[in-house]
Amino acid sequence: MKKEIKDQGHHPLTVPADKIKGFLRLSQALTACELDPVLAGTYFVRGQQAFGAQFEALINQFETLTSQVRTPAFVIRQHIFPDPTLGPIAKAILLLWYIGAIQNTSTGDWQIESADDYYRALVWDAIGAHPPTLSNGYFGHWKYPPEM
Amino acid sequence: MTAKSSIPTNETFDVVIVGSGVAGALIADALSQDDVRVLLLEAGETGIERQDMVLRWAQASVKGLGTPYTPSDPAKVPGPEQPANENDRKNARDVYYDQTNSPEKYLSTYERRVGGSTWHWLGHTPRLLPNDFRMESAFGVGADWPIRYSDLEPWYCKAERALGVAGDDAEWNDVHGAFRSQPFPMSKIWPSWSDVQIARKLKDVEISGQQVSVLSTPSARNSQAYDGRPPCSGNASCVPICPIGAKYDASVHVKKAVQKKAVLRERCVVTRLEVEADKTVHRVHYKQWDGLSGTAWGRIVVIAANAIESAKLLLLSAGPNAEKGIANRSDLVGCNLMDHLQKAVLATSREPIFPFRGPPSTSGIETFRDGSFRERRAAYRLSLGNDGWSRAGSPYNDVVRLVRDESMFGADLRARLFHDVSRQVRISCSVEVLPNPENRVTLSDQVDSFGVRRPAIHFVTEPYTRTAFGPALDTIAEILRIIDASPVSVDRDPLHYTGAGHVMGTCRMGFDAATSVVDQNCVSHDHPNLYIVGGSTFPTCGTANPTITIAALALRAAGNIAATLPRFPVLPAKAHP
Numbered sequence: 001m002k003k004e005i006k007d008q009g010h011h012p013l014t015v016p017a018d019k020i021k022g023f024l025r026l027s028q029a030l031t032a033c034e035l036d037p038v039l040a041g042t043y044f045v046r047g048q049q050a051f052g053a054q055f056e057a058l059i060n061q062f063e064t065l066t067s068q069v070r071t072p073a074f075v076i077r078q079h080i081f082p083d084p085t086l087g088p089i090a091k092a093i094l095l096l097w098y099i100g101a102i103q104n105t106s107t108g109d110w111q112i113e114s115a116d117d118y119y120r121a122l123v124w125d126a127i128g129a130h131p132p133t134l135s136n137g138y139f140g141h142w143k144y145p146p147e148m
Numbered sequence: 149m150t151a152k153s154s155i156p157t158n159e160t161f162d163v164v165i166v167g168s169g170v171a172g173a174l175i176a177d178a179l180s181q182d183d184v185r186v187l188l189l190e191a192g193e194t195g196i197e198r199q200d201m202v203l204r205w206a207q208a209s210v211k212g213l214g215t216p217y218t219p220s221d222p223a224k225v226p227g228p229e230q231p232a233n234e235n236d237r238k239n240a241r242d243v244y245y246d247q248t249n250s251p252e253k254y255l256s257t258y259e260r261r262v263g264g265s266t267w268h269w270l271g272h273t274p275r276l277l278p279n280d281f282r283m284e285s286a287f288g289v290g291a292d293w294p295i296r297y298s299d300l301e302p303w304y305c306k307a308e309r310a311l312g313v314a315g316d317d318a319e320w321n322d323v324h325g326a327f328r329s330q331p332f333p334m335s336k337i338w339p340s341w342s343d344v345q346i347a348r349k350l351k352d353v354e355i356s357g358q359q360v361s362v363l364s365t366p367s368a369r370n371s372q373a374y375d376g377r378p379p380c381s382g383n384a385s386c387v388p389i390c391p392i393g394a395k396y397d398a399s400v401h402v403k404k405a406v407q408k409k410a411v412l413r414e415r416c417v418v419t420r421l422e423v424e425a426d427k428t429v430h431r432v433h434y435k436q437w438d439g440l441s442g443t444a445w446g447r448i449v450v451i452a453a454n455a456i457e458s459a460k461l462l463l464l465s466a467g468p469n470a471e472k473g474i475a476n477r478s479d480l481v482g483c484n485l486m487d488h489l490q491k492a493v494l495a496t497s498r499e500p501i502f503p504f505r506g507p508p509s510t511s512g513i514e515t516f517r518d519g520s521f522r523e524r525r526a527a528y529r530l531s532l533g534n535d536g537w538s539r540a541g542s543p544y545n546d547v548v549r550l551v552r553d554e555s556m557f558g559a560d561l562r563a564r565l566f567h568d569v570s571r572q573v574r575i576s577c578s579v580e581v582l583p584n585p586e587n588r589v590t591l592s593d594q595v596d597s598f599g600v601r602r603p604a605i606h607f608v609t610e611p612y613t614r615t616a617f618g619p620a621l622d623t624i625a626e627i628l629r630i631i632d633a634s635p636v637s638v639d640r641d642p643l644h645y646t647g648a649g650h651v652m653g654t655c656r657m658g659f660d661a662a663t664s665v666v667d668q669n670c671v672s673h674d675h676p677n678l679y680i681v682g683g684s685t686f687p688t689c690g691t692a693n694p695t696i697t698i699a700a701l702a703l704r705a706a707g708n709i710a711a712t713l714p715r716f717p718v719l720p721a722k723a724h725p
Contacts, residue, residue, distance in 0.1 A: 032558035073558055081555050091551050094561075098547045101209065110544070115206035123543050126562045127569040129504035132385035133202050139371065139379040140338040142506025142534065148566075 020044050022059045029062070029072030030094040033122055043096055046113065050102050051089050058086045058093075098122045160719045161187040161411070163709065164432050164446030166418045166461065169264025170695055171681040171702040172452030173401035174310060178706035180408035184713070187444050188402065188410055189434055191417040191457075192225045192261035202391045212237055213268050216389045217259050223597040224437040225417065228257035232597035246592035246604040254587075254607040255647030256487045258454050262414055263399035265454070265649065266695065268388040270508060271369045271395045273313050273696035274529070275304050277324040277518050280690030283582075287522040289612065290582045291687040294659050294668035297326060300700050305330040307699035308366075311396045312374040315366030323363070324518040334371050336364040337380060340534045342501035342573070343511035349631045355623055358515050362532070365512045368396035368695070375400065382506040384535070416442065418461055419600060421449065421678075423469035428716070429678040435598070447716040448677045448709055451655075452702070455485060455684035459589040459654040460603045462680075475655070475672040475680065480665050482590055484583035484656050485607060486689045488648035491617060492576040493624045494537045495633040500570035503536035504543065510534060516623065517691045526580040526616035529691040530624065533574030537636075543569045573633045577620035578648055580691050581613050589654055614642035650694050655684040669708040670701060677716050681705050 024040045047055040058080070065075040081087045096102055100117035101110035112118055124131045128146035135141070163179055165172045168190040180186045195201065201216035208215045214229030214237075223232040231240040241257050258265040278297035283290035305328075308315075315332035322328075339347070339362075347362035354360065369386070370379045380394040390397070406412050415437040422431035432444045451458050459482040463473040473481055513530040521527075536542050546569055550556040556564055581587075592604040621638055628635055658664020661673035666685055672678040681702050683694045 030557050032562060076557055077555075081557075091555075094551055094557055095548060098551075099544050109209050112207060112209050115203045118206040123547050123565070124504070126565045127504060127543050128502055128566060129543075130384070131206075132504075133206060133383050133389070133391045135381050135383045135505070137382050137505075139381060142340045142382045142510070143338045143344065145341055145500070145502055146505065 015041070015044055015048075019056070019059065022063050023047070025066070025072070026059055026062045026090070027093060027097060029066075029076055030090065031097050031122060033097075035097065036120070039120060042117075043093070046096065046102060047089075047093055050092070054085055054089055058089050061086060098126070159187070160445045161185045162446065162713060162718075163187070163448045163450060164189065164444045165450040165452050166432060167191075167264065167452035167454075167457070167682070168262050168398065168402050168412065168414075169452060169454065169682070170266050170311075170398040170401075171698050172450065173263065173398040173405065174307075174699055174702045175450055175452065175681065175706045175709065176405035176410045177401040177408070178703060179710060180405045180410040182409070184710075186405065186410040187446065188405065188412045189416045189418055189432065189444065190262050190412065190414045192259070193219055193414045194262040194399075195219065198389070198391065198393065201389055205389060210237055212240075213257065213388050214240065214259060217261055217267060219261070221437060224415065225260050226596045226598065227260040229259055244596065244602060246594055246602050247607070248604075250606045251608040252643065254485065254487065254605045255645075256649045256651050257647070258456070258649070258651055260457070262402055262412070263397045266397040267399075269397075269649070269695060270386050270693070271367045272509070272693040273308065273311065273315075273366045273368050274512075274514070274692040275326055276690045276692045276697050277326050279324070279518050279522070280688060280692070283522070283688045287520075289523065291656070291658065293687050294657055294664075299668075300697070300704065301327065301329055303700035303704045304696065306703050307696050309333045310401070310703065311368040311696070311699055312370055312377070313366050313368050313696070314371035316364050319363045320366060323514055332366065334374055337367050337369055337371050337507060337510050339364050339511045340506045342503065342534060343532055345499070345501060346532060346627075346631050347511070350627065353630055355515075355626050356619070360513055360515050360627070362511050363514055365510060365531070366696075367507070367510075369507060370394045380507065384504060384506060384508065386507050417598060417600065419464060420467075421451075421461065421465040421474050423465075423467065423474060423675065425469065427469070427675055429474060429672075429675045445719060447718060448679065448713060450679040450681060450705075450709070452681050454682055455651045455654040456589050456603050456605070458680060458682060458684045460591065460601070462655070463589075463591050464601060470674075475665055475674050475678060477661055477674045478663065478665060480585065480656060480663070482654050483585040483588050484653035484687075485587040485589055485605065486581045486583060486650075486653040486686065488578040488650045488689065488691065488693075489581060489609065489613060489645040490576055490578050490648050491621065491639070491645055492533070492539055492574055493621065493628070493635055493638055494540060495573040495575070495628050495635045497571045497573050497631065497633040499632070501573060502570050503534055503572050503574075504538070504569070506534050508533060508535040508538075513627075516620070524612075524615075525619070526582070526613045527691050528577045528579045528616050528620040530620070530627075531576050531578065533576065535574060536569060536572035537574065539574070542572060573628070573631075575624045575627060577617070577624060578691055579613055579616045579620060579645075580689055582610060583653055583656065583688060584608075584610060587653070609642065609645075617642045617645070648693075650683065650689070652683040652686040652689045652694055655680045656687045657685040658687060670705040671708070677712075679705055679709060
């Protein structure tokens, strides 16, 4: 039978490594998690597609302000989130890491691009669980509290 | 299990079965042998491999119940979960059912595919209770079944072995008089951490004068390797799909039947049955997805679609020898459509209970499923959720709220998310619905995308059911108080309910041809070689998830079919292919 599932591959990396590094630094400040650089490359492209020039403006602003001896958390709290343009984009990037999807502003639907994005969403680990359909567990593990 | 693209249009079989869900699959498996030729006709298809269905669901932006099961050509087998046009997925039910003139909307749905809706069922298998079979005698409401619990009990045991039910015999023997003659074939699915905490706090507690007990829910979900399938590893996705086949689905018995040389013909939408002058029904006409038409001839014909599709097919078959439709001398085909109506109460626990792990529900409270109150109002069953507030969009909605509304990020976000979600509690009630002839499936004037008339549904709840929501919600509130959890909000409007996916009624079983459609063996009162099986035959529905009763009745009917088959002649030899 003909397979109907798309390949689960990432976007080709078409952006310079230093830009992705800047995006990764911003993402790690937003999530306080160690993040996969390869997935960061994928999400960089998605951010570009979704938010255009403002996306790179966000990264540049974060890089500039954090180079001025301010902590990343301070920069996000005091400068990025309050910014009427950059704040919503930064929150969308944070949600992309947590949910694996970006919300379509016209339909309200969350757009996910691959099963990999679904399985690697940070929310599941944060709540002590796992993405449904992939527990990686043994029979009965739900009888006990999660190992955090 | 792939259909041929071109088939003979006249074939003879000993038994022709319409529908490959749990009832049809079990009967096909039970009857198939070298000298009994069985044909399974299925409107849907087998589709892609299980793992590919899982990936399809995982990568879908809109994750619906039917997302894993999108047919290769949805226009050929539209259904309440499968829109002909993907843009209609969010309202597929309303595109398929014609409920224009219905006071309330019938909310439950099903899959049209090989294995049927058991692909997306939760897997719970509580039996009906003795009084569920004698509602009219015991309480003066509803109807009596032509069989009693004791008649079906041996078949429940066989069904539990066939599906592979995990359960605790000591807990379940004699619940409300439902004795068990044999143990479950495997030990219970372990209760969740949350279940254990709630059960401990409810120990020796009385509510409404009754001792409340939390029982592990029997489930057709492996607690150990069974029948070539692995034990459950708690992937938390029974609905919509078990990724490893630990949960039973009817493809298990379709495969067993095919191995015994049953013929599975998928992508064949049965559009009409034909009545002979002697009132027998042998000819089953169908339309293939590729446009070809076919007719199968069976010594015995078994209708094993669900309660909506079975009724639709019988009504579509109205003709010269059956003016009101097949098996419809009583004019009751399509009547008495039922469901279990549900409400979920979401609450916050003081202590973490760690939801989103394990099967979505592993324990319930059976205390309120029977009692003299059933003279006045419906019984209800309570289930404890392991799925947090997923029905309200958690945990995604929690992240969105914390990030957008509270501007949280970093370690603070992670800690707050854990704090909030790990305390999410769900307790649901499932309320019985009495048979009401006005709750009815008829034929719409509109056709579906394959050119078949759509089911029109009229559905309204009665005071008997509506008044049960109040006591059920009161009980849940008391339980939440005892377990130290605070409800988020409680919607007490009896018209705000959800369906359980338990499509029942429409071809009720009964004592005589005037008041029922089939007899106690699921044989049509009007046609001696026509069997109708599935949830459609339930005269009443109690509060038990219906699948194990469907399976028990199907196995019982299979025994009857085997015994009566010799009564019906084979076609002349020259007509065989």
